[in-house]
Amino acid sequence: MTWQPFYAGHGRAPEQARRLDPAPPWREFPRRPLHNEFVPLPGLVEAVNAALLLRRPLLLTGPAGSGKSTVIEQVAVELGLGPVLRWHITSRSTLSDALYRYDALGRIHAQRLEGRDGSDDITPFLRMGPLGTALLPSKHSRALLVDEIDKSDLDLPSDLLDALERGEFEIPELARYTEDVVHIREWDGDRRHQIVRGRVQCSEFPFIVMTSNGEREFPAAFLRRCVRFTMPQPTVEMLTRVVTAHLDDGAAGSATSQQLIATFVARLEKGENLAVDQLLNAVYLLSTSIAPDEGRRRDIEELLLRELSRA
Template sequence: MRFEGTERYVATDDLKMAVNAAVTLQRPLLIKGEPGTGKTLLAEEVADALGMPLLRWHVKSTTKAQQGLYEYDAVSRLRDSQLGDERVHDIGNYIRKGMLWQAFESEQRSVLLIDEIDKADIEFPNDLLTELDKMEFDVYETGERIQAKQRPVVIITSNNEKELPDAFLRRCFFHYIAFPDRETMQQIVAVHFPDIERRLVHEALEIFFQLRDVSQLKKKPSTSELIDWLKLLLADRIDPAVLAQQDPSSAMPPLYGALLKNEQDVHMLQRLAFLARRESR
C-alpha cells in the first residue's frame, strides 16, 4: 500500500516518501506549508489513492480536543427527563461520536484529516497525545473503552500560525511542503487545465513569480490563487500578448484581484507602478 500521487494531485518525491513513511510507521503525518499549497487536498488524494474513506475534522479557534472523541449532551438529557422521555434511561442516546471515535470504530481503515491544528488553543495537541499514540480512549459516562479496530492514517495540517508542543511533534512524521518551483507549477497547471495554451501559461507564470518576488508583499499569491487567476484569464479570453506587456513593477496585471488579497498590497504595487511610469518618462 503505497501513495504515488494521483492524476489530480502533483506530489513531489519527498512528499510521496513522507506519506508512505507515516503509513509504514503508523504515525500521524504533520504537514506544514504556505496556505494554498495543497495540504488539505493531500488528505483527500491519499484517501482516494489508497481506497480509504476520508473523515474530516476541521479545527477552529474554539475547538476542544474532547470534541474529536465525543460530546455528552447533558442539557438534552435533562430536558427529556423533565418531559418523561424513555430515551433518558440510555445515556448512550446523548453521546455524539467525534471524528476520532468514528475513525476508530470503522471496519475499514480510513484516513483522518485534522485540518489546521494550529488554529486551536496551545493545549489542543497535548490533549490528543494518548489518543493518537495508543489509539484508544475511555468514555467516562458509560465506562466504555474505545479502541481502534483499524489504525487510521492520520494527516494533520498546520499553517504555522503557532508553535506546536515538542511532545506532540515527537509523535509525528513531519513534512514541509515547499512552494512549487516553476517546473512543478507547470505540472500543477496542466492537471487543472490540460488544454490551456502554453504561451498563456508561460506569460502568467512570469507575472505570478515576479509578484512573489516582490519582498514588500504582505501576502504572496499562492497556488490556489494562480489557478483561480488562470480560470479568469481563460473565461475573459485574455490574449497572452497582453500579459507579455505586463510588468508588476510598472503596471497592475489584469484581474489582479484573484492574486492580491489585501488593500496594502494593492496600494503598494500601484505606487510602484506609478513610480516606474514616472521614471520612464
C-alpha cells in the same frame, strides 16, 4: 465562450434570467474530490509512505492553498480508506469534542418531556467525533484530516498525545451507564458502532494528516510523534503540472498562462503571500476562451492575485 459582463451596474431587470457560464472544475457543486488533479510535490510521496508504515500522523506545513488538505483525499482513494473524516480546528476546539459529543441539555429536556417514567436511553444524545470515529476498531484504517492545527488552543497538541500514542479513550458517560453495551452513531453518517463499557480501542491506527500554516511552534513531545513535511516553494514546472491537471495542456501551455505562472513564482520568491488557487483562478479567467480583452486583463489579474497578508 467569451468574456461577458453579466453584471453591468445599471440595476435594470432582464427580460429573462441569464444563465452563467460553466464553473471552473474546482468550483462545481456538489464538490467533487480532487484526488485525480492533485500533483504530489517532491518528497511528499516518501513522507506519506513513512507515516503509513510507521502508523504515525503526518504533519504538513506550508502556506494556504499549497494543497496540504488535498493530499489525504488522494491517499484515501489509492488505499481504499473510505470517505475522509474532517476535524477543522479553531481556537475553541477541544480533544473531548473530537472524540465524542454528548448533548446533556437535550437529554435533560427529553426526560422532562417524557416524565419520570419515560425512557432514560442515553444513546440518542451521544455521537462519535471525527477523531473518535477514526479510532473505532475496524478491519481497515480510516483517513482523518486535522485541518489547521496551528489555530488551536496552546494545550490541544499536548492533549492529543495520549490518544494518538495509545489509540484508545474512554467515554465517561458510558463507563457509568447501566448498560454495558450500547450502539453510538459515527461522525460521518447514521451508521452505529458498538461500544462496550465506555471503552474505544482502535485495531488499525488511522492515517492522520495534520496541516499547519506555520504560524506557531509545537512542543517537542508532539513533534517527535509525527512524520513532518514542509511543502517546498513552487517552481514554474510544478505549477505548470498543477494547472494542466486542473484544466488542460492548452491552458497551461499558452503564453498568457506561462506569463502568469512565471510572475506568480517571482512574487513568491520575493516573499509575497499567495495561494495556488489564486493562480488557478487567474489562469482560468485570463487564458481560456472566456478571457477578456487586453484592456480589462490587467485589472482582473491584479484583482485575483492580490497579496494575502493585506485585505
